[in-house]
Amino acid sequence: MRVGLLFVAAVGVMTLTVHAQAPAPVTPENLVKAAKRAAGAEYAGTFLRICVAPDNLDGGAGRGAAPPAARSVPDRALWYARPYKVFDNLYFVGTKIHSSWALTTTDGIVLIDTLFDYAIEPEIVEGLTTLGLDPGSIKYVLISHAHGDHDQGAALLQSRYRARIVMGAPDWEATLQRPASAPGGVPKRDMVVGPEGTKITLGGTTVDVIATPGHTPGTLSYIFPVRDGGRSVVVAYSGGTAFNFPRRAESFAIYRDSQNKMGKAAAAAGATVVMSNHTEFDRAYDRARIAQLPRAPGEKHPYETDAATVKRYFDLGADCAEAQRLSMQ
Numbered sequence: 001m002r003v004g005l006l007f008v009a010a011v012g013v014m015t016l017t018v019h020a021q022a023p024a025p026v027t028p029e030n031l032v033k034a035a036k037r038a039a040g041a042e043y044a045g046t047f048l049r050i051c052v053a054p055d056n057l058d059g060g061a062g063r064g065a066a067p068p069a070a071r072s073v074p075d076r077a078l079w080y081a082r083p084y085k086v087f088d089n090l091y092f093v094g095t096k097i098h099s100s101w102a103l104t105t106t107d108g109i110v111l112i113d114t115l116f117d118y119a120i121e122p123e124i125v126e127g128l129t130t131l132g133l134d135p136g137s138i139k140y141v142l143i144s145h146a147h148g149d150h151d152q153g154a155a156l157l158q159s160r161y162r163a164r165i166v167m168g169a170p171d172w173e174a175t176l177q178r179p180a181s182a183p184g185g186v187p188k189r190d191m192v193v194g195p196e197g198t199k200i201t202l203g204g205t206t207v208d209v210i211a212t213p214g215h216t217p218g219t220l221s222y223i224f225p226v227r228d229g230g231r232s233v234v235v236a237y238s239g240g241t242a243f244n245f246p247r248r249a250e251s252f253a254i255y256r257d258s259q260n261k262m263g264k265a266a267a268a269a270g271a272t273v274v275m276s277n278h279t280e281f282d283r284a285y286d287r288a289r290i291a292q293l294p295r296a297p298g299e300k301h302p303y304e305t306d307a308a309t310v311k312r313y314f315d316l317g318a319d320c321a322e323a324q325r326l327s328m329q
């Protein structure tokens with residue numbers, strides 16, 4: 001492991017640019033330091049998960065690579081969250097742990113991620129109803145990646161409401177190999193997103209769907225506008241985070257490149273909000289509740305940051321992945 005570090009340090013052509021003064025050599029240690037600075041307090045959850053304690057760190061043959069499965073229904077008190085209106089046109093219908101978002105338009109709802117099967121009825125179906133929204137108006141279901149904590153509602157929403165299911169091509173392949181008895185069932189193949197991405201437009205609102213392979217081969221991330229008191233705010237939604245894939249240098253390079261791609265797309269779109277699909281990464285449950293409180297004049301929405309802070313999120317992901325990749329050489 002150290003041999004690779006010395007080699008990289010000796011070559012010395014690539015340098016970290018986060019320092020104002022002397023550039024540091026690119027080593028795993030320096031990348032982790034850069035990631036820690038990029039994370040700050042804002043993104044500590046993501047930093048801890050992928051830079052300090054990556055799921056695949058000990059790596060033996062796919063350890064940690066299995067998608068999370070809902071083997072039994074955990075105590076409701078541990079996960080149930082009330083639904084919340086968070087932006088004018090974006091509603092949180094997730095759990096305390098995993099996010100599901102309803103983006104409302106004049107022509108129906110775009111639902112982003114669908115939770116474990118046990119949470120679909122209480123959080124998504126009943127949650128939307130509690131908020132005065134009609135689950136029957138869900139037109140698109142965007143699945144960030146095919147792990148059970150985000151996709152087990154897809155089959156129900158497809159069969160009950162005829163919602164279109166949108167997923168990355170490799171994740172469709174993985175999904176369709178599941179047995180019919182899989183929790184939540186298996187959706188029928190529907191809208192397949194390739195590496196070039198796509199745009200989903202409903203009721204005048206467009207979601208830019210960006211292929212960001214890494215967490216899974218078909219992970220999708222999103223950029224879309226929401227409104228805060230009528231003002232447009234752009235969200236960059238990161239569709240996959242943890243390093244619970246087989247530990248290979250190539251996989252970390254793919255992950256790193258996707259973070260950089262998403263960072264550029266977020267900057268180009270003027271994104272000032274980062275969202276994720278685990279509340280540990282974007283504090284969605286906390287922010288959803290804080291968003292219910294009155295704000296002082298001029299006070300920002302609890303989700304809103306600025307372009308530089310959004311960039312830090314994707315820099316941190318790229319740096320943590322690159323640190324792991326280099327440490328394997």
Ligand SMILES: [Zn+2]
Pocket residue numbers: 145147215240
């Ligand atoms: Zn996952």
